[in-house]
Amino acid sequence: MQSNYELIIGPRKGWQPLDFREVFLQRELLGFLVWRDIKIRYRQTLLGGAWALIQPLMAMFVFTFFLHRLAGVKGDPQVPYAVFAFAGLSAWTFFANSLSQSSNSLLASQQMVKKVYFPRIFIPLGTVGAMLLDLFLSLGLLAILMLYYHVHVTTHALLLPVFILGTLLSAAGLGMTLSALNVSFRDVKYVVPFVIQMGIFVTPVIYPLRIVPQKYTLLMGLNPMAGMVIGFRYALLGSPASWRVMGVSLVTSVVLFVSGLYIFRRMERRFADVI
Amino acid sequence: MAPIIEVRQLSKEYRLGHAVNRTTTARELMMSAITAPFKRGKQAKKEAPAFFWALKDINFDVEAGQIVGIIGANGAGKSTLLKILSRITDPTEGSVTLRGRMASLLEVGTGFHPELTGRENIFLNGAVLGMRNAEIKEKFDEIVAFAEIEKFLDTPVKHYSSGMSVRLGFAVAAHLQPEILIVDEVLAVGDMSFQKKCIGKMSEVSKSGRTVLFVSHNMAAVENLCERGIMLKNGTLVFDGDVKSAVANYLANSNRAGEGEGHEVDLSQAPTRKSQFTSIIQKVELFTDDGEPAPRAIQVGARFTLRIHLKLPHEVPTFTCGVGFNSMFGQRVLTLNTSYDPNLNYDPVSGETVLVCDIPSLPLVPGEYFIFLFIDFGHDRKDAIPESFMLSVLEGDYYGTGKNPFSGVFVVPHHWNLEPVAEPSPEGVLG
Numbered sequence: 044m045q046s047n048y049e050l051i052i053g054p055r056k057g058w059q060p061l062d063f064r065e066v067f068l069q070r071e072l073l074g075f076l077v078w079r080d081i082k083i084r085y086r087q088t089l090l091g092g093a094w095a096l097i098q099p100l101m102a103m104f105v106f107t108f109f110l111h112r113l114a115g116v117k118g119d120p121q122v123p124y125a126v127f128a129f130a131g132l133s134a135w136t137f138f139a140n141s142l143s144q145s146s147n148s149l150l151a152s153q154q155m156v157k158k159v160y161f162p163r164i165f166i167p168l169g170t171v172g173a174m175l176l177d178l179f180l181s182l183g184l185l186a187i188l189m190l191y192y193h194v195h196v197t198t199h200a201l202l203l204p205v206f207i208l209g210t211l212l213s214a215a216g217l218g219m220t221l222s223a224l225n226v227s228f229r230d231v232k233y234v235v236p237f238v239i240q241m242g243i244f245v246t247p248v249i250y251p252l253r254i255v256p257q258k259y260t261l262l263m264g265l266n267p268m269a270g271m272v273i274g275f276r277y278a279l280l281g282s283p284a285s286w287r288v289m290g291v292s293l294v295t296s297v298v299l300f301v302s303g304l305y306i307f308r309r310m311e312r313r314f315a316d317v318i
Numbered sequence: 319m320a321p322i323i324e325v326r327q328l329s330k331e332y333r334l335g336h337a338v339n340r341t342t343t344a345r346e347l348m349m350s351a352i353t354a355p356f357k358r359g360k361q362a363k364k365e366a367p368a369f370f371w372a373l374k375d376i377n378f379d380v381e382a383g384q385i386v387g388i389i390g391a392n393g394a395g396k397s398t399l400l401k402i403l404s405r406i407t408d409p410t411e412g413s414v415t416l417r418g419r420m421a422s423l424l425e426v427g428t429g430f431h432p433e434l435t436g437r438e439n440i441f442l443n444g445a446v447l448g449m450r451n452a453e454i455k456e457k458f459d460e461i462v463a464f465a466e467i468e469k470f471l472d473t474p475v476k477h478y479s480s481g482m483s484v485r486l487g488f489a490v491a492a493h494l495q496p497e498i499l500i501v502d503e504v505l506a507v508g509d510m511s512f513q514k515k516c517i518g519k520m521s522e523v524s525k526s527g528r529t530v531l532f533v534s535h536n537m538a539a540v541e542n543l544c545e546r547g548i549m550l551k552n553g554t555l556v557f558d559g560d561v562k563s564a565v566a567n568y569l570a571n572s573n574r575a576g577e578g579e580g581h582e583v584d585l586s587q588a589p590t591r592k593s594q595f596t597s598i599i600q601k602v603e604l605f606t607d608d609g610e611p612a613p614r615a616i617q618v619g620a621r622f623t624l625r626i627h628l629k630l631p632h633e634v635p636t637f638t639c640g641v642g643f644n645s646m647f648g649q650r651v652l653t654l655n656t657s658y659d660p661n662l663n664y665d666p667v668s669g670e671t672v673l674v675c676d677i678p679s680l681p682l683v684p685g686e687y688f689i690f691l692f693i694d695f696g697h698d699r700k701d702a703i704p705e706s707f708m709l710s711v712l713e714g715d716y717y718g719t720g721k722n723p724f725s726g727v728f729v730v731p732h733h734w735n736l737e738p739v740a741e742p743s744p745e746g747v748l749g
Contacts, residue, residue, distance in 0.1 A: 048417065050416045051413055052403070053414070055408055075446075082433075083431060083434065086433045158425040159429070160404055312408045315401065316332065316407055
């Protein structure tokens with residue numbers, strides 16, 4: 044009956060890496076949590092999954108009308124502003140929603156955290172994973188818009204997975220950090236909506252990078268979403284690339300993700316006591 | 319073979335006042351960082367957090383296949399021990415070595431989502447408890463049959479009765495196949511027939527050679543299921559041995575209810591009150607023959623009068639109040655209920671009211687009993703206090719023979735006669 048399995052439970056000290064073996068063994072649970080989040084996200088709503096599209100679509104209309112028509116902001120020359128904005132908004136909406144959902148995820152699952160053991164990291168990761176569906180839905184709508192406006196896809200599209208991955212890493216990294224902090228410091232709940240609100244302006248979502256003075260572009264790269272939004276448009280619409288910004292942002296994403304893993308691991312041992 | 323569970327010098331320290339911590343904000347933290355250097359000894363000392371050891375230096379081994387009961391009063395450290403063993407929280411010192419796949423069941427239906435259907439929740443809950451998808455699929459029909467929810471499989475769990483969701487939760491958990499199973503008090507839920515089913519399932523699990531750690535207040539269940547008992551008291555291990563001695567030890571030490579000896583039991587803040595209730599039952603006063611106050615002890619066969627003080631939140635047209643006597647083994651031996659009295663008439667009542675229950679002669683054999691109090695308005699339970707206090711029934715010469723009645727549960731007046739068999743008449747038996 045007894046297997047060779049042996050587990051030693053003791054006090055954990057300092058910074059520890061993720062237990063990849065355990066995460067791998069229980070990967071099915073991550074799948075279930077993603078599936079659960081998707082199933083319940085739009086339950087008992089009238090419009091259901093359409094909400095994944097309404098949000099960026101409405102934003103697109105508002106920005107196209109006020110920012111483009113009235114204020115005269117231009118997008119990239121080769122595509123209509125609406126498509127330009129929607130491509131940016133798809134990436135941004137995914138990032139923003141992932142962040143707001145995942146930062147609250149541990150608190151929302153506190154019953155589970157207090158009563159059963161499983162890799163806690165699955166909770167914020169599961170929420171971010173579930174948001175991917177929304178991203179793909181809105182990319183589908185983008186494809187329709189591109190057909191309508193006769194925007195052609197180029198081989199750049201092959202790079203899209205890189206930028207999706209970068210977005211995913213930064214959303215997950217920040218999500219892990221913020222959800223862990225939220226357990227002890229409920230300030231997070233006030234910080235996140237504010238950061239998201241400001242974020243859309245410090246990220247070139249609704250304006251092109253070229254209107255930002257050259258000397259600030261590297262600094263912009265430190266905002267992981269700056270490079271990712273530029274990357275989304277480069278890959279999908281053939282917009283001009285800024286390899287420096289995209290490179291810095293990709294590195295930032297990876298740093299955010301890895302530090303998120305460590306911060307989460309460090310804080311998780313107190314979750315059940317503090318939450 | 320090495321023991322399947324090895325616990326060494328296990329200790330857990332908690333910081334008191336986590337309720338305060340709960341609302342810690344970054345501002346407070348920053349403020350205290352700024353002001354701390356300016357605070358002098360006295361004030362700083364006053365604000366030093368208080369720590370306490372929920373567990374201190376616990377050592378024990380469990381061999382594969384053993385069924386161990388962990389007993390102890392509330393706050394003895396049982397839950398903390400289970401939480402460490404099930405990896406929910408880290409110990410402060412010491413270590414636990416587990417040599418087998420472990421599953422813990424501190425609650426039934428952990429991770430249930432009310433919006434999901436029964437079917438969906440079986441998969442989710444199974445995964446949360448560490449079952450693989452294939453395993454759940456294989457056991458699915460068994461789980462559904464055990465929970466008796468076939469008809470409602472595709473109904474969202476939010477429409478389930480509480481009994482149904484408890485059954486479903488236990489059914490999933492009961493089909494786990496770990497080498498080590500850790501179970502906390504889950505038998506205390508559900509109706510009687512389901513509890514029986516659960517106990518049956520538990521002993522089935524234990525017979526299959528798995529190692530089980532079982533925490534419960536129900537001494538009868540512990541004695542029934544376990545072979546070994548570990549007793550904790552104030553965070554330390556005070557007894558480890560065969561289950562009969564452990565239970566006896568526990569009962570001897572038990573002061574769960576009715577601490578203090580007065581004839582008045584203040585129940586406005588009763589710690590054993592079920593958490594969903596607000597206090598309606600405020601106080602109970604106990605009297606015996608001739609209105610003499612009875613300080614929670616009463617002689618067998620004596621008059622027993624309970625004055626139950628109620629504080630009703632609003633006008634109540636009909637209510638039912640009951641008093642249950644539970645034996646030390648958690649078995650209900652006697653229930654008194656206002657609805658059993660055909661002569662009780664009252665107008666709608668409100669505010670503070672005293673309900674008097676009079677038993678001309680208490681028919682319970684000497685021993686300790688936990689008193690369960692409850693009140694229903696109409697058919698809704700509004701207040702319930704299990705183990706509201708402990709009543710000692712004292713020995714006494716009930717039968718007037720100079721001896722104490724000692725066996726069974728009840729004493730009842732009864733008579734014995736010898737009836738001489740009539741001599742058969744010479745004419746024959748039929749005569």
